[in-house]
Amino acid sequence: MTHPTDHDTVPTRPLISQPRMSMRMRSNLWVWCFLAIPLVFYVVIRFYPTFNAFWLSLTDWDLMSDAEFIGFENYRDMFADDDFWKTFWNTFEYLIYGTPTSLVIAFVIAYYLDKVRFAHNFLRALYFMPYITTAAAMAWVWRWFYQPAPTGLINGVLGEVGIGQIEFLKSTTWALPSIMVTAIWAGLGFQIIIFMAGLRAIPDTYYEAARMDGLGEWAILRKITLPLLKPTMVFLVVFISIAFLRIFDQVYNMTTNDPGGPLGSTKPLVLMIYQTAFSSYDMGQAAAQTVVLFTILLVVSLLQLWVLRERT
Amino acid sequence: MTATADLRERRMRDIRPGRIIRWTILFIGGVLMVTPLLYMFSTSLKTPGQIYDLRLIPAAPTLANYVEVLSEGEFPRWFLNSSIVAIVVTVSNLFFDSLVGYTLAKFRFRGRRLIFIAILSTLMIPTEMLVIPWYLMSAQFGWLDSYWGIMFPGMTTAFGTFLMKQFFETVPDDFLEAARIDGMNEFTIWWKIAMPLVTPALSALAIFTFLGNWTAFFWPLIVTTSKELYTLPIGLTSFAVEQAIRWEMIMTGAALATIPTLLVFLALQRYIVRGVMLAGLKG
Numbered sequence: 154m155t156h157p158t159d160h161d162t163v164p165t166r167p168l169i170s171q172p173r174m175s176m177r178m179r180s181n182l183w184v185w186c187f188l189a190i191p192l193v194f195y196v197v198i199r200f201y202p203t204f205n206a207f208w209l210s211l212t213d214w215d216l217m218s219d220a221e222f223i224g225f226e227n228y229r230d231m232f233a234d235d236d237f238w239k240t241f242w243n244t245f246e247y248l249i250y251g252t253p254t255s256l257v258i259a260f261v262i263a264y265y266l267d268k269v270r271f272a273h274n275f276l277r278a279l280y281f282m283p284y285i286t287t288a289a290a291m292a293w294v295w296r297w298f299y300q301p302a303p304t305g306l307i308n309g310v311l312g313e314v315g316i317g318q319i320e321f322l323k324s325t326t327w328a329l330p331s332i333m334v335t336a337i338w339a340g341l342g343f344q345i346i347i348f349m350a351g352l353r354a355i356p357d358t359y360y361e362a363a364r365m366d367g368l369g370e371w372a373i374l375r376k377i378t379l380p381l382l383k384p385t386m387v388f389l390v391v392f393i394s395i396a397f398l399r400i401f402d403q404v405y406n407m408t409t410n411d412p413g414g415p416l417g418s419t420k421p422l423v424l425m426i427y428q429t430a431f432s433s434y435d436m437g438q439a440a441a442q443t444v445v446l447f448t449i450l451l452v453v454s455l456l457q458l459w460v461l462r463e464r465t
Numbered sequence: 466m467t468a469t470a471d472l473r474e475r476r477m478r479d480i481r482p483g484r485i486i487r488w489t490i491l492f493i494g495g496v497l498m499v500t501p502l503l504y505m506f507s508t509s510l511k512t513p514g515q516i517y518d519l520r521l522i523p524a525a526p527t528l529a530n531y532v533e534v535l536s537e538g539e540f541p542r543w544f545l546n547s548s549i550v551a552i553v554v555t556v557s558n559l560f561f562d563s564l565v566g567y568t569l570a571k572f573r574f575r576g577r578r579l580i581f582i583a584i585l586s587t588l589m590i591p592t593e594m595l596v597i598p599w600y601l602m603s604a605q606f607g608w609l610d611s612y613w614g615i616m617f618p619g620m621t622t623a624f625g626t627f628l629m630k631q632f633f634e635t636v637p638d639d640f641l642e643a644a645r646i647d648g649m650n651e652f653t654i655w656w657k658i659a660m661p662l663v664t665p666a667l668s669a670l671a672i673f674t675f676l677g678n679w680t681a682f683f684w685p686l687i688v689t690t691s692k693e694l695y696t697l698p699i700g701l702t703s704f705a706v707e708q709a710i711r712w713e714m715i716m717t718g719a720a721l722a723t724i725p726t727l728l729v730f731l732a733l734q735r736y737i738v739r740g741v742m743l744a745g746l747k748g
Contacts, residue, residue, distance in 0.1 A: 180572060180574070180651070181574055183572075183651040184568055184572045184574045187564050187567075187651075187652075187655075190561065191564070191565045191621050191626075194561075194621055195583070195584060195587065195621075198595075198599075198617065198620075199590065199595070199623075200583075200587070201598070202594075202595040202598030202602070203587075203590050203594065203595065203598075205598040205601075206597060206598055209598070262491070262494065265487055265490075266491060268487075269487070269488055271488060272488075276491055276492060278734060279496065279498055279499050280494070280498050281730075281737075282499055282727070282730065283498055283501070285676055285726050285727070285729070285730045285737070286502070286723050286726055286727070287679070287697070287722045287723055288680060288698075289680075289682050289699075289701055289702055289722070290505075290698065290701055290718075290719035290720075290723050291719070291723075293715050293719050294501045294502075294505045294716065294719055295501060297508070297716065298501070298504070300712075304710070306504060306519055310519075342498075343741060346741045346742060347741065349742075350741075399591060399593065401682070401683055402682045402698075405686075406702055409706050423593050427683075427686075430596075430597055430600070431600075443591075443593050443594040443596075444594070446591060446593055447590065450591050451589055
């Protein structure tokens with residue numbers, strides 16, 4: 154035994170006169186030792202910058218001269234700017250087309266994959282693998298796919314089949330959906346796994362009971378599986394929506410020659426923020442744009458809380 | 466008799482055509498999912514003259530592109546940078562996230578709820594909103610274009626802290642109390658008693674943090690300006706822009722950036738999938 158035995162420490166020590174710390178104080182001391190560094194980190198790296206961003210959004214600052222307080226002028230300029238609204242709309246296009254598409258594809262795959270026993274792990278790995286790749290690297294692969302013939306794979310196939318060529322990334326109508334497809338592809342693996350976890354969590358007894366009642370596959374799906382998956386669905390809708398609202402890596406890498414695509418047709422909010430801050434060095438204006446992004450994300454998160462609260 | 470008949474019937478049901486068709490469709494879908502990866506590797510093994518041949522299997526595969534990229538480019542350096550950043554940030558998160566998560570889960574003290582809510586509320590703040598203040602802060606302190614500059618925003622995360630707190634809550638207080646009676650100090654109790662009990666959560670957190678930092682793009686793009694400090698994704702982007710239409714070279718670069726994550730995945734597949742499920746359900 155390595156720890157000291159009781160009889161040579163405790164009894165010889167006068168318990169009352171010794172100014173010993175109470176258990177409570179000692180425990181508190183440990184707590185604040187444990188929390189000290191992380192709390193400093195949170196204050197300096199998270200809280201202060203948050204307030205700083207709000208403050209900067211009320212200033213005019215190009216990094217060269219001093220920041221000048223200008224009230225809500227950045228916001229007024231932004232809301233009067235057609236480019237901002239175009240970017241805003243682009244971002245929502247990624248969201249409103251990308252989210253339901255992702256959700257439906259992920260659910261259908263998860264639903265059937267869950268029932269497969271033969272080579273289950275292998276199939277799951279195929280679907281999951283894209284999720285863990287580097288978005289920037291895969292954006293270049295897709296960019297290559299989208300090239301005009303004879304370079305690009307998709308146009309190559311279209312040519313073989315005898316359908317006309319599509320100028321994917323150079324066309325104002327096709328560029329945004331092309332990038333969206335890349336982003337959907339990159340996220341599916343995660344969503345499928347989450348759906349499968351949700352499906353597993355439904356007790357078998359529910360299905361057995363339903364089968365005994367003579368319900369068919371379709372009725373079981375509609376009356377049992379989907380309602381019980383609601384929390385998973387809500388989580389995924391919010392998760393996917395936030396990912397689309399913050400889309401950047403794919404857009405940046407797929408349009409490096411013309412950032413934001415032809416006539417800015419693919420430009421999302423985050424790319425606009427990046428350009429305003431680090432190409433134009435208009436820090437105040439960029440901060441105002443981040444506040445808008447923050448507000449949208451906050452609304453989406455609060456909607457999730459509200460929907461889930463209603464359930465219980 | 467009836468049992469074997471039952472078994473035979475069940476086996477018949479297992480291989481009925483519906484299942485085979487379903488499996489085949491799922492398999493084709495799975496292959497389509499990895500097609501971009503297959504083509505990336507295939508093209509990286511082709512010579513410039515072959516890239517217009519769109520067949521998946523290269524006629525005469527060669528590693529020449531890899532040799533060229535690795536010997537002439539700065540890929541080894543970027544690889545090193547990404548490794549340093551991802552490993553240091555992961556270790557830091559494993560340490561601090563679990564320390565804070567443990568403290569919030571297992572100690573009763575004044576301000577506990579407030580601190581928890583404050584940390585949790587930072588989940589609502591998107592990185593994009595913080596990058597401008599971080600950039601200004603980095604410029605002021607001379608952190609731009611340095612490893613520390615790339616790493617500091619991620620040294621501890623609310624997500625990790627929350628995840629670890631959830632898991633430490635399942636550790637029975639009796640274990641910790643017993644260690645206390647044995648005279649262990651609180652740090653040792655956390656490190657020696659509590660930590661080994663939450664290894665599934667720790668491995669999930671490690672995998673997420675590592676992959677997240679390995680593939681991170683937005684902040685490293687902002688904070689690095691010299692090529693020597695690029696991480697792999699940023700290096701790849703600058704490399705690809707330089708190469709312009711040499712797709713076989715770009716695909717080689719993309720493959721080099723992707724291979725490590727694929728290796729991690731193949732080695733730890735079970736843990737990763739379980740980790741995603743854990744994080745998805747708890748987070």
